[in-house]
Amino acid sequence: MRLRPSLLACALLLAPALAGAEPPPYRGMQEILDAAPAGDWRELDPERTLYLELEAGRVVIELAPGFAPEHVANIRTLAAGGFWDGAHVYRVQDNFVVQFGDAHADDPARARPLGSARTKLPAEFERDAAGLDFDALPDADGWAPEVGFADGFPAARDPAAGKAWLAHCYGMVGAARDMAPDTSTGGELYVVIGQAPRQLDRNITLVGRVVQGMELLSSLPRGPEPMGFLEDPARWVPIRAVRLAASVPEAGRERLQLLRTGTATFRELVESRRNRRDGFYVRPAGHIDLCNVPLPVRRAPD
Amino acid sequence: MRLRPSLLACALLLAPALAGAEPPPYRGMQEILDAAPAGDWRELDPERTLYLELEAGRVVIELAPGFAPEHVANIRTLAAGGFWDGAHVYRVQDNFVVQFGDAHADDPARARPLGSARTKLPAEFERDAAGLDFDALPDADGWAPEVGFADGFPAARDPAAGKAWLAHCYGMVGAARDMAPDTSTGGELYVVIGQAPRQLDRNITLVGRVVQGMELLSSLPRGPEPMGFLEDPARWVPIRAVRLAASVPEAGRERLQLLRTGTATFRELVESRRNRRDGFYVRPAGHIDLCNVPLPVRRAPD
Numbered sequence: 001m002r003l004r005p006s007l008l009a010c011a012l013l014l015a016p017a018l019a020g021a022e023p024p025p026y027r028g029m030q031e032i033l034d035a036a037p038a039g040d041w042r043e044l045d046p047e048r049t050l051y052l053e054l055e056a057g058r059v060v061i062e063l064a065p066g067f068a069p070e071h072v073a074n075i076r077t078l079a080a081g082g083f084w085d086g087a088h089v090y091r092v093q094d095n096f097v098v099q100f101g102d103a104h105a106d107d108p109a110r111a112r113p114l115g116s117a118r119t120k121l122p123a124e125f126e127r128d129a130a131g132l133d134f135d136a137l138p139d140a141d142g143w144a145p146e147v148g149f150a151d152g153f154p155a156a157r158d159p160a161a162g163k164a165w166l167a168h169c170y171g172m173v174g175a176a177r178d179m180a181p182d183t184s185t186g187g188e189l190y191v192v193i194g195q196a197p198r199q200l201d202r203n204i205t206l207v208g209r210v211v212q213g214m215e216l217l218s219s220l221p222r223g224p225e226p227m228g229f230l231e232d233p234a235r236w237v238p239i240r241a242v243r244l245a246a247s248v249p250e251a252g253r254e255r256l257q258l259l260r261t262g263t264a265t266f267r268e269l270v271e272s273r274r275n276r277r278d279g280f281y282v283r284p285a286g287h288i289d290l291c292n293v294p295l296p297v298r299r300a301p302d
Numbered sequence: 303m304r305l306r307p308s309l310l311a312c313a314l315l316l317a318p319a320l321a322g323a324e325p326p327p328y329r330g331m332q333e334i335l336d337a338a339p340a341g342d343w344r345e346l347d348p349e350r351t352l353y354l355e356l357e358a359g360r361v362v363i364e365l366a367p368g369f370a371p372e373h374v375a376n377i378r379t380l381a382a383g384g385f386w387d388g389a390h391v392y393r394v395q396d397n398f399v400v401q402f403g404d405a406h407a408d409d410p411a412r413a414r415p416l417g418s419a420r421t422k423l424p425a426e427f428e429r430d431a432a433g434l435d436f437d438a439l440p441d442a443d444g445w446a447p448e449v450g451f452a453d454g455f456p457a458a459r460d461p462a463a464g465k466a467w468l469a470h471c472y473g474m475v476g477a478a479r480d481m482a483p484d485t486s487t488g489g490e491l492y493v494v495i496g497q498a499p500r501q502l503d504r505n506i507t508l509v510g511r512v513v514q515g516m517e518l519l520s521s522l523p524r525g526p527e528p529m530g531f532l533e534d535p536a537r538w539v540p541i542r543a544v545r546l547a548a549s550v551p552e553a554g555r556e557r558l559q560l561l562r563t564g565t566a567t568f569r570e571l572v573e574s575r576r577n578r579r580d581g582f583y584v585r586p587a588g589h590i591d592l593c594n595v596p597l598p599v600r601r602a603p604d
Contacts, residue, residue, distance in 0.1 A: 028527070094517045096473050125584075140444050142589040170397050170497045181584050193470045195498055195594060199578060199587040215396045215524035222517035226332070276501060282427075282483050285501040287444040292497060 026277040029269060033296055036265040040154075041257040043300065044211065046245035048072070050079065051254075052100070052213075053240040056091075059213035060245075060254050061173055066132070066151045067166050068124040068207045071175050074117050075186040075207060079244050081115035081185060088236035089220065092253050093228025095194030098217045099176055101187045102235055106178075115187060123181040125202040126165040129157050134164060135261045137270070141289055143167075143198040147290040149261035156201060168208035169196050169291035173208045193218040196291040211297045212256060212284055255300040269294070317583075328579040331571060335598055338567040343559040344454075346513065348547035350374070350382065353556075354402070354543040356391075361488065361515035362547075362556050365473055368427040368434070368453045369468050370509045374478050375490040377509060381546050383417035385489060387441050390538035391522065395530025397496030400519045401478055403489050404536060408480075418488060425483040427504040428467040431459050436466060437563045439572070441589055445469075445500040449592040451563035455511055456592050458503060470497050471593035473477035475510045495520045498593040511601045514558060557602040571596070 026142035027035070044062060052059040084101065104110035111129065115238055134157055138150035138260045144156030147167065147220040154167040166172065166206055172192050175184035184205055191210055211218070220237060245253050259266055275284035329337070331584040346364060354361040380386070386403065393401035406412035436459055438450035438475050446458035451465060456474070459466040468474065474494050477486035486507055512519070522539060525532045532538055563567055572573055572595055577586035 007328070092521075094520055122525070140442065142442050142444070142591060179581055194367060195591075197594070198591065199575070199583070199594070201587075202585050203583050218396055219394075219521050219523050221521050279481055281501070281505050283504050285445060285503070289444060289497075289500065292499070292501070 012275050014199070026140065027268065027272060028278055029272060029294065029296075032265060032269050032272060033259070033298070036259065038263045038301075040260050041298070043301075044245070044254070044256045044258060046248075046253060048208075048244035049254075050075065051241075051243050051245055051248065052084075053242070054214050054216055055240065057213055057239060058254070059216055060211050060256065061208045062152065062211050062258070063208040064151060064153055064166060064206065066152070067127055067155075067164075067269045067296075068175075070118075071184065071186045071205050074121060075189075076112065076244055077117040077272045078114065078185075078187055079242050080157050080247065081117065082241070083115060083117065084113060084239050084242035086124070086238045087112070087242075088233075089217075090231075090236050091190070091227070092193075092220045092223045094222040096192075096197060097190040098186065098220060099190040101189060103177070103233070104115065105188055112187075114187060116156045117185065117187070119185060121182065121185060123177075123184075124205045125181070126163045129159070129162050129164040132157075133262065134225050135266075136251075137288070137290060139274070139289070141290060143201060149266075149293075149295075152258055152261055152295065153206075155294075156247055156290075165202050167290055168192055168198050168206065170194070170202045171210040171214050172206055173210060174200070175203050175205045175207055177204060180283070191217050194202070196289075198291075209295075211258065211295075212254060218296045250292060257294040257298050257300050261295070290301075308599065316535040329570070329574060331574060331596065331598075334567060334571050334574060335561070335600070336438040338561065338565075340603075341486055342562050342565045342567045343600070346547070346556070346558045346560060348517055348550075348555060350510075351556075352377065353543075353545050353547055353549035353550065354386075355544070356419065356518055357540060357542065358518050358593050359515055360556070361518055362513050362558065363509040364454065364513050364560070366455055366468060366508065369429055369455070369457075369466075370477075370507050371422045372420075372487065373426055373486065373488045373509045376423060377491075380416065380487075380489055380547055381544050382549065384539050384543070385414060385417060385419065386544035386592050389414070389541045389544075389560060390535075391519075391532075391541065392530070392538050393492070393531045394495075394522045394525045396527075397493070398499060398530065399492040400522060401490065401492040402497050402539075402541060403478070403491060405535070407490055414489075416489060419487065419489070419604055421485060421487060423484065423507075425486075426478075426507045427483070428465045431461070431464050431466040434459075434466050437568075439590070439592060439595070441576070441591070443592060445503060451568075451595075451597075454563055454597065455508075456595070456597075460594075466470045467504050469498070469501045469592055470508065471493055471511075472496070473516050474508055475511040475512060476502070477507045477509050477515050479506060493555075498591075500593075511597075513560065513597075514556060559600050559602045561598040563597070571598070
C-alpha cells in the first residue's frame with residue numbers, strides 16, 4: 001500500500017541493517033518464486049486450456065476436468081464447433097461476475113445451436129474426495145470444513161461426507177444455469193470478478209479458472225443494477241472465438257507455467273502471505289483466506 | 303447466476319404452488335428492502351460525505367470519523383483547500399486497489415502542497431471498543447475474534463483487548479502510507495476493488511467506504527503488474543475535484559439513504575443471504591462472510 005515501489009525496495013534493503021540483528025529468513029513472493037526449482041512449475045496442458053479471444057486480447061482459462069468432466073467435454077465440443085464465434089459478453093455485474101456466451105440463449109427462436117454438443121448435462125457440484133490429491137490449508141474457513149488446493153484450483157473438502165468441490169474465488173469460471181441444477185450446458189460461462197461468492201459453492205458447476213488476461217474481463221464497464229445484464233446489444237462485448245489451446249497451432253499458443261501447490265515453495269509462499277514480515281505490516285494476520293492465496297503463473301523460460 | 307432475470311421471476315412465482323405447501327416466510331433482498339419502515343433508513347450526512355468527481359461521474363464516499371477522526375479532519379481540510387483539484391488516479395491493481403491523489407507525492411520537488419492540512423497524523427488502525435455500537439455477526443471469521451457492523455461500516459472487534467477496527471471489504475477507502483505506520487496524511491487514498499485484503503486490517507488507516515459510483519473505479523483499465531502503478535502520465539485518470547458534500551450547494555448533492563444495520567430489517571437481510579431459499583440454491587450456505595453482506599443504499603424518497 002506504499003506510495004511507490006521504490007520506497008519499498010529501499011526499506012527492504014535497509015531493514016536488516018536497521019534491525020541490527022540477524023534478519024529472520026523471511027522472503028517475499030517474488031523472491032520465493034525466483035528461487036523455486038524448475039520442477040515446482042508445471043506446464044499448462046493445451047488439452048485443458050481454453051482461449052477466450054476478445055478484441056482487447058486473449059483470456060486464458062485452465063479447465064478442471066477432475067471436477068467437471070462432463071462440462072469440460074461439452075465445452076471442448078462447443079469450442080471445436082465454433083459455438084462462441086461471434087458470441088458476446090452480455091453481463092457485467094460489479095463485485096460479482098462477467099458472463100459470456102449466447103446472449104439469446106433463453107430465446108428458443110434465436111438461440112445458437114449447440115451443434116454436436118450435449119444439451120443436457122448432470123450437475124457437477126462436487127466429487128468424491130477419494131483419489132483426489134488435496135493440499136489442505138490449516139486456516140479455518142466459514143464455508144466448508146476444510147479448504148485447500150486440488151489440481152491447482154482453490155477447493156474445499158468435507159472429510160465426513162467424503163466430498164470435495166471447487167471454490168468460487170476471484171477468477172474462477174462457472175457454467176451458468178437456470179433454476180434446475182442440471183440446466184447448464186457449458187455454453188454460458190461466468191467469471192468471478194469480485195468478493196468471492198462462496199455461497200455459490202456446490203450450487204453451480206465450476207469448470208476452471210482464468211490464469212491470464214483476467215484484467216480484460218474485470219475492467220469491463222458494468223451493466224445496470226441489480227444484475228448487470230447488458231440489455232442494449234450495442235454494449236455487448238464481441239467474442240472472436242473460444243478455442244481449445246490444443247486446436248491452435250503451437251506458435252500461437254501461450255507458453256505458461258503454474259506453480260505446483262504441493263511443493264515446499266508453495267507452502268513458503270502461503271506462509272509469507274499469512275504472516276507478512278516485509279517491514280510494512282505492523283501486525284501479521286496469522287491467517288489467510290483460501291481466496292487470498294496467490295496461484296502464480298509465469299511465462300515458460302526459454 | 304440464472305441466464306435471465308425473467309426466468310427467476312417466474313420460478314419465484316411458481317415455487318410455492320409447486321411445493322404444494324405453505325411457503326416458508328422467505329423474502330429476497332429487494333422484497334425485504336421494499337417492506338422496510340422509513341425509520342430503518344438513515345440520511346447520508348453531508349458533513350461526513352466526500353464527492354470524488356471524475357470525468358465519468360461522481361463517486362460518493364461516506365467518511366468514518368468514529369474510527370479515523372484525525373484523518374477525516376485532515377481530508378476535510380484537504381478538500382476545502384482544493385488539494386485534489388486536477389489530481390489523478392495513478393494506480394489500478396487488479397483484484398486489489400485503485401489509488402488516487404498526487405501522483406508526485408513522493409517527489410518533494412514536485413509534490414502538491416498540503417496547504418493548511420497536517421503533514422503528520424497518528425496511525426488510526428483501531429479504537430476502543432467501549433462506547434461503540436457494534437452489531438456482531440454470529441458467523442465465524444478467520445481474521446478477527448468477532449466481526450459485524452459499526453457506524454454502518456464492516457468492522458471487527460477483539461472483546462478481550464477491548465479494541466475495534468474497520469475491515470478491508472470491497473469498496474472500503476483507506477489512507478495510503480509509506481513504511482512507517484504514521485506516514486499517511488489522507489491525501490493519497492485507495493479503494494478496495496477485489497477480494498477483501500483483510501491482512502491490511504489494523505495495518506493501515508481506513509477512512510470510509512464508497513456508497514455510490516463504485517463501478518467508476520472498479521472498471522478502470524488495470525495498470526501493469528505487479529502493483530498496478532500507472533507510470534505513464536497519459537494513463538492517469540484525471541480528478542476534477544474532491545469535495546465535502548456540505549460544501550456543495552444543496553441542489554447539487556446526492557440524496558442518498560443507507561439501511562441501518564441495527565434493525566430487524568437488516569438482520570432479515572443478512573439471514574436471507576446466509577441461507578438463500580429462493581429456489582435457485584440447492585444448498586443454502588449456512589454462513590456469510592462479513593464482506594459478502596450487502597450494505598444497501600437508495601435514493602431518498604421524494
